[in-house]
Amino acid sequence: MHKFDTNVQHLKYKVLREVARLSWADELLENILDIPNRIITDKKPTVRCCVYKEKAIVAERVKIAMSGNKLNPNVIEVIETACDECPMGGYEVTNACRGCLAHRCMDACKFGAISFDKNHVACIDKSKCKECGACAKVCPYTAIISRRRPCENACKIKAISMNEEKAAAIDNSKCIACGACVYQCPFGAIMDKSYIIDAIDIIKKSESNTKYKVYAVVAPSISSQFRYAKLGQVITGLKELGFHTVVEAALGADMVADSESKELVEKGFLTSSCCPAFVQYIEKNFPELLPHVSHNLSPMATIAKYLKDNDKGCKVIFIGPCTAKKAEVQKESVKPYVDVAMTFEELQAMFDSKDIDISTLSESFLENASYFGRIFARSGGLADAVAQGIREHGDTEFELKACSCDGIEECKIALMKKSKNVLDANFIEGMACVGGCIGGAGCLTHGDRNKSEVDKYGREAFEKTIGDAISVLK
C-alpha cells in the first residue's frame, strides 16, 4: 500500500470506498449495517481489545463518511470510542537523566519546578510546571520528554482538550478545521466529515451531464499527489467518474492574484483570504483585523463563481488537500458556488469504488492557469503571485513587503504583531498548514518532494503570466 502515509488513512479510505461503492449502486441503506463486517474480516483484533469494538468503531466511521453528526456544526469530529485516551503526563524526566553537575534544566525553568532527588536525578513538580518545554530544550542528554497527546500537540491553536471520560474533545469555538489532529491521531479517532455521497448523487442525477454539467475544480496541490500515475491520467479518471470536465482552481488563484494585488495597492495593507482555516482563525481570535482581510473569495470560490455565472444550473465539486474547505463551502458567501468539497483521500476512494485504475488510462490535458496560480499550493507562492500581479499592473511605486506565514503558529505571531502595530510588512500570506496546501490533512501523501512537484507543475504551465491566463475570461 503506497498510496497513503499511514494505516489510519488506509482504514478511512476503505470505509469511504465501501460507502461510495454502495452509493453508486443505490444500495447503501440496505447494506449499511454490514459495512463493518466487510472491513473487519479478521477473527482476531488488530488494534483494539476485540473485533466487536473494532467493528463498532468502523460503524462510527461509516457515519462520518456519510456526513456525520448533523447536530455538530464542525466538519471535524471525534470518535470517542476510537480515542485511546492516551496518557497526558506533560513533561517527564526519563531514565536518560544522568544526574549531571550542570543542572541546565533547573536554570532554564522559570517556574522553579525542577529539583533533584538523592541520586541527583531531576524531578519535575507538576504543580509548578507550565509545560513550556524550556528544560527539555537545554538537557544535553535529551532526558526530558513531552508526553502530550498527539492530537493536542498537533493542534497549535489549543482547541483540543480532554473531556470527563478522558477522550479528546474539540472546542468548536476555537477549532479552525485545519485537520492537523485528523492526520496526527495515531488511532484515527478524529475524522473529517465526508460528503462524497452528495458528490455521487450530483454526478448520478446529471445523467451523464445531460441534465446539468458537473465540473471538477482541482487544487494545484494535486500535482504532488497520485504519484503512482501521471496527472493527465488523474484528469481522465475524473472524466471517467462522470465529471463533464476538470478546471484548475489555480485559474481562480490567477484571478485572485490579479485583484488582490490591486486591492493591496489601494488599501496599503492586506491579509490573504485564500486559506479558510487562516480566515477562521482571524474571525475567532483577531476580529479587529477582519477589515484587513482581502475581500476576494478564495481561488476555489472565485473560479466556481465564474463557472456558475457562465453555465447556469451547473454543479461544481472541489477536490483538494483541505478539510477546512468543507467548512468554507458551508459559508453563505460560498455556498451558492461550490456544491461539495472533497479531499484527495476521498477521490482515491471514489476512483477505486468504480474500479478505475488511473495508471492504465490515457492522459488528458489540464491547462488553465499560469505558473503563479499554480504555486499558490505551497507556502510563499501566494506572495510571489501578488508581487507578480503588482508588476503586471505596472504599480512600480508600491513596495511589497510580504510576510509569508508557513503554518498557523507563524500566522499567530504575525497577526499578534499586526494587532500591536509592530509588524514590518504590508501583506500577510496566511497558510494554516505547514508547507502550505501541500501539507493539508486531506493529502494522500506528505513529504519534502511535494514542494518541488508543485514548482515543476507551475513551470510547465502553458501561460507564463497572470494576465495571459485570465485574459480568456473577460
Added chain:
Amino acid sequence: MKVTVCIGSSCHIKGSRQVVEQLQYLISDANLDDKVELGGTFCMGKCQKGVCVTIDDKFFSVTPETTKEFFTENILNKVK
C-alpha cells in the same frame, strides 16, 4: 449573436487564448460590441476538433490562423 469559445484545457493548448484575443479585437474593430456577445466555456466535448467555437449553438472548428477568415465569413457577413 452569441459566440462561445472553448477555453478548456485541450483547446487552450491549441490556442484558444489567441482566438479569443483576435475575436475581441475584430469585434470591437468592426464596432459589433453591442451585436455580438463573446463568451467562454470549459469543454464542449469535441476536444479533437479544437479550438471549438459555437455561434448560437452552431459548431465551428477554428485555429488562431483561421480566426480572421472565420470572423469575416460567419460573424461579420451574418450580423450585417
